[in-house]
Amino acid sequence: MTLVATILQAWDKTMETKDRKHLGAYLADDFEFMDPNGEKESRSETLEWSAKGHLRISDFKTIYEDDNVMCATHHVTDENAGPSTVMVFAKHENGKATFWTVLRAFDQS
Numbered sequence: 001m002t003l004v005a006t007i008l009q010a011w012d013k014t015m016e017t018k019d020r021k022h023l024g025a026y027l028a029d030d031f032e033f034m035d036p037n038g039e040k041e042s043r044s045e046t047l048e049w050s051a052k053g054h055l056r057i058s059d060f061k062t063i064y065e066d067d068n069v070m071c072a073t074h075h076v077t078d079e080n081a082g083p084s085t086v087m088v089f090a091k092h093e094n095g096k097a098t099f100w101t102v103l104r105a106f107d108q109s
Contacts, residue, residue: 004070
């Protein structure tokens with residue numbers, strides 16, 4: 001399994017159980033998340049919203065991964081916004097994500 005798929009599984013497990021330790025194991029101390037609007041969040045802020053449990057992610061597809069970067073897609077089920085598909089671009093070092101950004105497209109059906 002690719003690192004990006006492993007991190008996405010841990011992210012979903014955090015959303016399911018509301019336990020930050022699953023995702024926290026894969027985020028570097030200086031981790032930064034950038035949302036589609038360019039807003040940046042710290043590791044702590046990312047773990048906080050991830051553990052609220054209103055999202056679930058699935059259907060992980062790795063597009064590219066090497067020793068520095070990774071790219072993937074996944075589906076999102078959001079209690080507040082309906083289904084969508086996300087493309088992830090991330091940087092990583094030593095098995096932990098250091099930067100993560102997403103582009104999100106909502107289902108039009």
